Amino acid sequence: MHCQPERKIPVYIWLKNKQPCLLCDEPSDSAMALCTPCLHDLPWLGAQCPVCALPLPVAGSTCGQCLQRPPAFTKVIAPWRYDFPIDSLVSRFKHHEKWPFGRLMAELLGQFLHYRFDEGLPRPDCLVPVPLSRRRLRQRGFNQAGMLAHWLGRQLQLPVEPQWVRRTQDTPAQQGLGARARQGNLRRAFTLASDAQVRGRHLALVDDVLTTGATAQALARLLLAAGARQVDVYCLARTPRPKAPD
Structure with a gap:
């Protein structure tokens, strides 16, 4: 019995397919949809x-805010500054459903984290995406942090727990607000699911951009109060000043 049809035509070999770079549209010289020159030009x-x-x-120096008021989270891991073209990629992924851009950045973040793990960065027990409120989730249709965590979890072989933390209140944009006002906005914005098994565990929050750090601070406090051993933050980019949209 012949299971395959006999055809005397060339067979298309997917492994030899050259995909274009998502930034410059030139043929990529790697397995990713990003060429080496564009990779080097990212705002690392x-x-x-x-x-x-x-x-x-x-x-080698610690910022004044962390010296004066150490945050609840232990460390933020971010490969890029929130600058061109990362800011454009994040915006198109987040607001225009350009998921290939999000997948590409998640793959690069995963490679960056593998490198940091090899350098001695402790691996977390699981990933916890920063949640969206129900209203914003209905408007956007997806949670970008949840998608990033899903892609990262597969690449890093870590479990993802998207239901452990819930956003019960939608807060106004944090941009331009002082530290006390930001903390007040987020004081009761998050709750922990009753079945969340966080006690004694090392958790990593996943988000797209860290701006003021107020959201990460509120979530880290909530998780530590529930018994988490350590909370880190994994994100795509860090802003030099509060300019990224919530």
Whole structure:
């Protein structure tokens, strides 16, 4: 019995397919939809605060805010500054449903985290995406943090727990607000699911961009109060100042 049809025509080999770079549209010279020159030109985050990843002019120093008021989370891991073209990719993924851009950035973030794990960064027990409120989820149709966490979880072989934290209140944009006002907005914005098994576990929050850090701070406090051992933050980019949209 012949299971395959006999055809005397060329067979298309997918492994030899050259996909275009998503940034410059030239043929990619790697397995990703990004060519090497565009990869090198991304706004890689250099000197930064070792706690909140705020871009700093000099490496090896901690920012004043983390020195004066250490955050509840232990460390922020972000490969890029929120600058061109990352800001454009995030916006198109987040607001225009251009999911290939999100998938590409998640793949690069996963590679970056693998590198950091090899350097000694402790691996978390699981990933927890930052939730959206029901109203915003209905408007957008998807949670970008949840999609990023899903892609990262498969790449890093880590479980993802999207239902552990829920956003019960939609808060106004944090841009331009002082620290006290930001904390007030988020004081009762999140709740922990009754079946969330966080006690004694090392968790990593996943989001697209870290701006003020108020959302990560509120969630880290909630998880630590429930018994989590450590909370880190994994995101695509860090802003030098509050300019990214919520």
